[in-house]
Amino acid sequence: MTLSQNLTAALRLRELILDGDLPGGTRVSEIPLSERLGVSRTPLRLALGQLQHEGLLEALPGGGFAVRLFTRDQVMDAIDLRGLLEGAAARLAAERRRGPDELEAIHGCVRQLDLLFDTGRLESENFERYVALNERFHALLIAGAGSEAITGAYERALALPFASPSAFVLLQADLPGSQRTMYVAQRQHRDLLDAITHGEGARAEALAREHARLARENLDLALESEERLARLPGAGLIDRAGSPLEDAA
Amino acid sequence: MTLSQNLTAALRLRELILDGDLPGGTRVSEIPLSERLGVSRTPLRLALGQLQHEGLLEALPGGGFAVRLFTRDQVMDAIDLRGLLEGAAARLAAERRRGPDELEAIHGCVRQLDLLFDTGRLESENFERYVALNERFHALLIAGAGSEAITGAYERALALPFASPSAFVLLQADLPGSQRTMYVAQRQHRDLLDAITHGEGARAEALAREHARLARENLDLALESEERLARLPGAGLIDRAGSPLEDAA
DNA sequence: AATAGTTACTCTGCATGCAACCCGGAGCCG
């Protein structure tokens, strides 16, 4: 199956940005980029508009686009927004739930996560599986709300890569106390699901918000060293002025 | 100043949709539309992509776009999302506030609204002013949070016209008990600002959410008769299957 | 030496032409 030029352009361009090939602040010129991606300028322009709406690009006053730069505080706010939406989704899931089997999928997801922890320490080969299950948990949580409005806002919030629920998981491999953090996170997963199961909306909302706040902590840890930051998806979008990295220089 | 073709296309197309010239479900074809709007197909395609991201259009499987249709429940969810975001903004505004003069603008806005009510009943010529002040209040509320993430999500949520804070104000002119509803709303404005001023984040959040719920009530009132619904911006986007209107037919 | 003016160039934005695809209908065969 041959993908449309528009889609390939958007996917490849997003890849370039997230991989850091186009660092934050870079001006994106159409002609060189169209040659680099192998697509014409017309579908590329469509893709540029898309990524602008996703928040990865910003329009320049004289025309054209540049890769966006995010300050630490903006990233924090994006993380909080994710927590806010997940909290609302959790509350709705708790309050709206119809049948008892509706939660079967997410229960299974949490059980599989538990199994992963029971096998001992999370080593590198398990990390991929953890990331997949973690993303699945959060996706099921959002879907469980049954609110298209929330789903849409959530997807848009995740367009910022470091706001994604698994953004810092890969980083945690060599963070101090990473195992403990992940135990806490898994405990929150279980409690969150428990709250939803018993229809405790307010508790579910509070837990989801608090769960997202783990990412705030991890972001500041990531900003402490260049090598840590490099593991973050979309690290090139973060404006390091005023961060601990910059202060040490 | 001559606007770009892309922008004019987007603005005029949105206007067509919201005015009901392109009712929900209509397929939008590029060529007739480009002639109707007086722009070429290239900038029009850009505008189509934009409106798709805004949620007013949906991509058809075989290519092309159609005007989206929203069910009552989807509209309700969109209203709740607005309340959620306003609640978060109110809480942040209460918790983050730096100087005391930061709230001067919104205090002035509420004072002007109070004046409007003190002059007696809100008649038609005052309604425009009320709408303007009401929108200003909500915009200041969001801006007061100082979170770009929330601002972005809010703007996207407002792309659905009936989710806007003033969507039902014009409707209230001939609703039963409209004056009382607006008194309640204004009381909520004052209480909300009071909570923010005193740094009461949780109270501010709860009030903002409850304030948005007035719109839920108004939506169901609007769905009760065709003539009421016609006053709603973007009424043509609402799927009336299963609504009281349909049941009466 | 600094600044203002000018010129040339690069880039974006737009229009149009072309090809591929999809949908509809008619005709043919089973």
Added chain:
DNA sequence: CGGCTCCGGGTTGCATGCAGAGTAACTATT
């Protein structure tokens, strides 16, 4: 009489050519 195939109109998606705006460099003048 029904289903399948083939054909035609229409529509979308894409590439390219062109014009205008913005920019940067260079020169001339103060």
